[in-house]
Amino acid sequence: MCAVKAPPSYGYAFVTAHRFLPSGPLTGRIRVPGDKSISHRALMFGALAVGRSRISGLLEGEDVLATAAALRAMGATIERTGEDWVVDGVGVGGLLQPEQALDMGNSGTSTRLLMGLIASHGITAAFTGDASLSKRPMGRVIDPLSTMGASFTPSPGGTLPLIMEGMQPAVPIAYRLPVASAQVKSAVLLAGLNTPGITTVIEPVPTRDHTERMLGGFGAKLEVEEKDGERVIRIHGPADLNPCDIVVPGDPSSAAFFAVAASIVPGSDLVIENVGLNPTRDGVFRVLAQMGANIEKLDERDVGGEPVADLRVRHAKLRGIEVDPAIAPSMIDEFPVLFIAAALADGTTETTGLEELRVKESDRLSAMAEALKLAGANVEETDDGLGIEGTAGQPLPGGSPIATHLDHRIAMSMAIAGLVSRDGVEIDSIEPIATSFPNFTALLNEAAK
Template sequence: MTPHRFLPSGPLKGRIRVPGDKSISHRALMFAALAVGRSRISGLLEGEDVMATAAALRTMGARIAREGDDWVVDGVGVGTLLQPDRALDMGNSGTSARLLMGLLASHGITAVLTGDASLSKRPMDRVIEPLSQMGAQFTASPGGTLPLTVRGMQPAVPIAYRLPVASAQVKSAVLLAGLNTPGTTTVIEPVPTRDHTERMLRGFGVEVRIEERDGERCVSLSGPADLAPCDVAVPGDPSSAAFFAVAASIVPGSDLVLENVGLNPTRDGLFRVLVQMGASIERLDEREVGGEPVADLRIRHARLRGIAVDPALAPSMIDEFPVLFVAAALAEGRTTTAGLEELRVKESDRLSAMASALRTIGASVEERANGLVIEGTGGAPLAGGGPVATHLDHRIAMSMAVAGLASRHGVQVDTTEPIATSFPNFLALLDEATG
C-alpha cells in the first residue's frame, strides 16, 4: 500500500462529470445478459466492481464488449445461463455477489463465488435465507461469508418475502431469482429502498407490479419472464457526486457544477440533508434519462450547521454517510446520526473507521452503537494529520481526501488503491476541480 497526502486546496471551480451510477451499471449488465438479443449501454461505470460483474456474466455465456464509448451485450436469455467453468471472482463488490446469487438461485447450475479479503468478511446470510426458501442450496464459509457455493434450483419455488432489514440488494436478488421461477415472486418492503431494479426491469419489458398494502411496499413479478434487449443510458452516480458536493460546500470560494447526476428519490438523501444543513445546491436542467431522474447540480460554498439527521433518510444515503461525517465536522454545532447499524457491515465497519479517522485529523466525534455524534468546527479548518487507516474501503479513502482539502496541514491516508473499485478517475477529477 502506498500512502498519499491530500493537501489543502483552493476553491473547486468549473464543470465536471462523475462516472456512471454503480448500482445501475451492475443491473444494466445483468439484465442485458438475460435478454435475447443485443443491448447497448452508454455511461457504464468502468470500475473494478462493475467489471467483476461483466467477467462473471461472460463466464456464463453472455458476450460483453466495449465499442467506442459504449458497451454492447449479446444476452443468452432467462433460463439458459451456462455452467461456469471456474470460480466467479467478485473482487470487492458486495452488489455483484448478492445479485448474482439471486440470478444463479433459479438456474440449474452450480457456481463458486469468491472475493477479496474485505468482501470475504461481509455477511451473505441475508441473501441466502430467502433464496434457500426458493429452493437454492448454499455452502458458505463460517459466518455465512465468501467463498461460497450456490446450487441453483430449476424450477425454483416462488415466495412472498418480507425484508427484515431495508436492503435493495436482497430485494433485487429475490426478484432476479423470480425471473426464472414459475409463478409470482413478491418482495415486501416495510421501508422503501432504492428502486433501480424495478425501473430497469420495466425498461427490459418485464411487468413489475408495485402496490401499497398496510403501509408497506409490495413488489411482484411473474416468471418465467422474457427480457427484451434495450439501450440503457446510465446517469452519473450520486454516491460519487456526493464527495464533490461536500468538498465544494466546505472549501471557501467554491462554485462547481456536477453534470448529469442521477437523482432517484431513493438515492438523493445526501443532497437533501446537505440543504437542511444550509448547503447551496441548485438543480439545473432537470430531466429524465432511461426512466431515472437526472439534473446538473451547482454547488457553492456555504456555512453549514449541525442537524439531527432523520434516520428515515438512511436507506436513501447509506453509502454517503462517511462523507457527510466530514461535512458535519466542518459545520457549526452538533450533528447527530442514528439508525446506521448497516454501516458496520460494509467494506469496513464504517462507523468505527470514520470515528477513528476523524479523531486522527482533529475532529470531535462520539461513536454510538447506531451512529456518530460530531461537534463541528464552525467552518474552521481541521488540523489534518495521519496516516489514516482506510481499511481498504474506497469511501473512507475518498472521504478523507475531501477532509484534506479543508484542513490546515493536509490528510494522509494509508492507501488510495481501493478507490478504483467505484471511482477510477477520482484523483484526476479532484485535480481538475481544484486546479
C-alpha cells in the same frame, strides 16, 4: 497522486501519493462516472435478454468489471465498442455453468445480485472475493434464496468463499425484508425472473428502486403497490426480457464527494453534470440542504427512466442538525462523506439508525470515527451512529496515517477532509478507490486547479 493546488494562505505546493492537502476553491464543470448500481443491473439484465443491448455511460470501475467478467463466464457476450458497451444476452434461463470460480473482487453488489440470478438456474457456482468482501455477511441473501430452493455451502459465518447450487424450477415466495436492503430485494426479484409463478418482496422501508425501474424497461411483468404502509413488489416468472439501450446517469454517491467538497471549501462554485437524482438515492443532497448547503438543480430532465440534473454547488456555512434516521436507506453509502460535512459545520450533527454501516466494506461507523479523530475532529461513536461537533468552518488539524480498511468510501471521504485541513490528511491506500471511482483524484485536480 493527487496534485491538489493549495491557496497561498496555506503555503503547500505538493502532495505525496496518499496525502491530500488543503485546496483552493473548486470551480468549473465536472462529470462523475456512471451510477454503479445502475451499471451492475444494466449488464445483468442485458445478459438475460434475448438479443443485443447497448449501454452508454457505464461505470468502468473494478466492481462493475467483476460483474461483466462473471456474466461472460456464464455465457453472455460483453464487449466495449467505442464509448459504449454491447451485451448479447443468453435469455432468462440460459445461463451456463461457469468453469471456474467467480471472482467478485470487492463487490458485494455483484455477489448478492448474481447469487439471485443463479438461484433459479440449474447450475452450480463458486464465489470468491478479496479480504474485505470475504468478511461481509451473505446470510441475508442466503436465507430467502434457500427458501426458493437454492442450496449453499458458505464459509463459517456465512461468508465467502461459498458454493451455491441453483434450483430449476425454483419455488416462488413472498418475502418481507427484515432489514432495509436493495441488494436483498434485488436478489429475490432476480431469482423470480426464472421462477414459475409470482415472487413477492415486501419492503417495510423503501430502498433504491433501480431494479424495479429497469426490469420494467426490459419488459418484465412487474407490479408495485403501497399496502398498509409497506411497498409490495411482485414479479411474474418465467420472464422474457427484451434487449434495451441504456443511458447510465452519473452516480449520486460519487457526486456527493464533490458536493460536500464544494460546500466546505471557501470560494467554491462547482457544477456537477448529469447527476442521477432518483428519490430513493438523493437523500444526501436533501440532508446537505437542511444543513444550509447551497445546491441548485439545473436542467432537470429524465434519462432512461431516471431523473437527472446538473448540480451547481457553492460554498456555504453549514450548521449541525439531527439527521432523521428514516432517510438512511436513500443515502446509506453517502454517510461517510456527510460526516466530513458535519465535522466542518457550526454545531453538532447527530446520526442514528445506521447499524447497516457496520456491515459494509468495513465497519464504517468505527472506521470513520477513528479516521475523523485522527484528523482532529470531535466525534462520539454510538451503537447506531456518530455525534460530530463541527469546527464552524475552521480547518481540521489533519493527520496521518489514516486506515481505509480497504474501503473506497473511507478513502475518498478522508481525501475530502484533507482539502479543509491545516496539515493535510494522509491515508494508507488509494487503491480501493478504483472499485467505484477510478478518476477521482484526476477530477479533484481538475476542479481545484
